[in-house]
Amino acid sequence: MxxxxxxxxxxxxxxxxxxxxxxxxxxxxxxxxxxxxxxxxxxxxxxxxxxxxxxxxxxxxxxxxxxxxxxxxxxxxxxxxxxxxxxxxxxxxxxxxxxxxxxxxxxxxxxxxxxxxxxxxxxxxxxxxxxxxxxxxxxxxxxxxxxxxFNQDGVEIFFAKQRARCGRGDNPTAKQFMHNTQAIRTTKSLSFGSSSNIRKRKLSLNVDELSQPIRKKARNK
CATH class of the missing domain: 1.20.58 (Methane Monooxygenase Hydroxylase; Chain G, domain 1)
Known part of the structure; x- marks a missing residue:
């Protein structure tokens, strides 16, 4: 819903x-x-x-x-x-x-x-x-x-990702929970799913782009 x-x-x-x-x-x-x-x-x-x-x-x-x-x-x-x-x-x-x-x-x-x-x-x-x-x-x-x-959207997203990683298992151990947490951080999967029931928010990130590619440094022979 x-x-x-x-x-x-x-x-x-x-x-x-x-x-x-x-x-x-x-x-x-x-x-x-x-x-x-x-x-x-x-x-x-x-x-x-x-x-x-x-x-x-x-x-x-x-x-x-x-x-x-x-x-x-x-x-x-x-x-x-x-x-x-x-x-x-x-x-x-x-x-x-x-x-x-x-x-x-x-x-x-x-x-x-x-x-x-x-x-x-x-x-x-x-x-x-x-x-x-x-x-x-x-x-x-x-x-x-x-x-x-004052909302708990972040908490809901986090535990939704935890449940998704547990698959059919609904009683993870502390070690599994920490492993899933590390995997979520690594893959940056704390994002809004298409079926989530929370309000989607736009994140504003200032990214500096270079007009020219960085020159390759010459290797010391």
Missing amino acids: NVGLAAQVLSKSVADMFKTLRKSKEKQDTSIYDDTTETEKFCRYFNYLFDCLNTRQLYEAEDKRNDAMLPYKSKDDLRLKWLANDFLTYLESWQNYAQTRTDLSRDERNKLTLSHQTIEGLKITVYSFLELIPFLLSLQGAKFVLSEK
Whole structure:
């Protein structure tokens, strides 16, 4: 599964679609969209969350006209307050509402919300982010923070290459692991595969090219 494509479902465009269809007067049967208010809110909240956690460049927000993708320059950033006050409260209220439905069984109540593991993962991510941004900005010389740099793509690539080198063996020894690591370094195979589910990045390397080939040195006879 491509995570980047899957995340695009929870976008502002999808939320706007629900809102437009609810208010549409051209189509006769729009009653099926009457109960999509919370779905629209869910898409907007997670779209904004993804934008807050994926600021990649200094001027990307201007290019895309999206203030949520501005670099973090202050510990009092409004996005941090939104994460702490709005997003976390949204998750808590949603979870509490589902658990108060006494007319449903336990399994049915659990199906009304995200899984417990997903909610805990979101909370850990947001709480860590709220602590990390002010700390980094307090360091001497730190002028801004790009949140997209907090990712584990490099780790995922590394272990994907490890699994590929192990073949059918899924329980390598420490010696095999170190041997595979050395082979990965030697072959420079830490690259993005065509089927990887992470965002591809362009590496900018400054290579000095000589206009003339190097002259061969005369051998001492």
